Amino acid sequence: MADPMIESGIDMLSRYGNTSQTDFDPYVNRWAEKEKEDALYEDKGTLSFTDMLSLMVAQFQNQTMDNQASTTDMMNQLVQMSSMQAMTEMSTQMKELTLANVMSYSASLVDKYVTIGVYDDEGNLTEIYDKVEGTGIYNGQQVIFVRGKSYLLSSIMGVGKLPEPEKEPDKGEEGEETPPAVNEEEKS
Numbered sequence: 011m012a013d014p015m016i017e018s019g020i021d022m023l024s025r026y027g028n029t030s031q032t033d034f035d036p037y038v039n040r041w042a043e044k045e046k047e048d049a050l051y052e053d054k055g056t057l058s059f060t061d062m063l064s065l066m067v068a069q070f071q072n073q074t075m076d077n078q079a080s081t082t083d084m085m086n087q088l089v090q091m092s093s094m095q096a097m098t099e100m101s102t103q104m105k106e107l108t109l110a111n112v113m114s115y116s117a118s119l120v121d122k123y124v125t126i127g128v129y130d131d132e133g134n135l136t137e138i139y140d141k142v143e144g145t146g147i148y149n150g151q152q153v154i155f156v157r158g159k160s161y162l163l164s165s166i167m168g169v170g171k172l173p174e175p176e177k178e179p180d181k182g183e184e185g186e187e188t189p190p191a192v193n194e195e196e197k198s
Contacts, residue, residue: 059092112163116145116152119166123169124140124142124168124169125139125167126140126156127167138156138157139172140157142155151163154166
């Protein structure tokens with residue numbers, strides 16, 4: 011009787027031992043293919059910094075004696091493109107930093123008790139007080155898991171138990187507040 015592991019091992023060796031360079035190998039890094047695919051879906055209506063430089067070089071190469079390109083205009087455009095590129099990168103980095111801070115905050119809530127506000131179908135607010143079991147991201151939104159359900163991080167009303175809401179004072183016959191009861195000892 012043959013060992014099934016050896017048979018399957020030999021089968022895998024024969025299956026993958028004869029591969030050519032054109033076969034798909036899941037263990038090979040495919041960054042170049044990914045970049046080509048991303049380039050297909052890139053917005054064609056905007057110019058990149060490289061596109062701008064290519065246009066400037068073409069303009070300088072195709073200028074004539076009576077229609078020369080202005081170098082000051084080109085330099086102004088280069089400065090504007092550089093500053094726009096720097097602002098875009100800074101904006102992207104700020105978004106990533108904000109996301110990292112939100113993720114760090116939500117991770118710090120694990121094993122802590124929170125009060126979550128949830129509205130029902132009739133618009134009534136229900137408070138849930140329990141321990142945070144975990145955190146994650148769902149549809150691009152940071153969520154926490156309490157009692158096996160996910161809640162948006164923004165639905166947290168407070169960390170810990172919130173105090174009970176104050177009751178409204180009793181109203182008299184004419185709608186005036188009735189004064190609190192005074193002890194006889196406090197009068198003297």
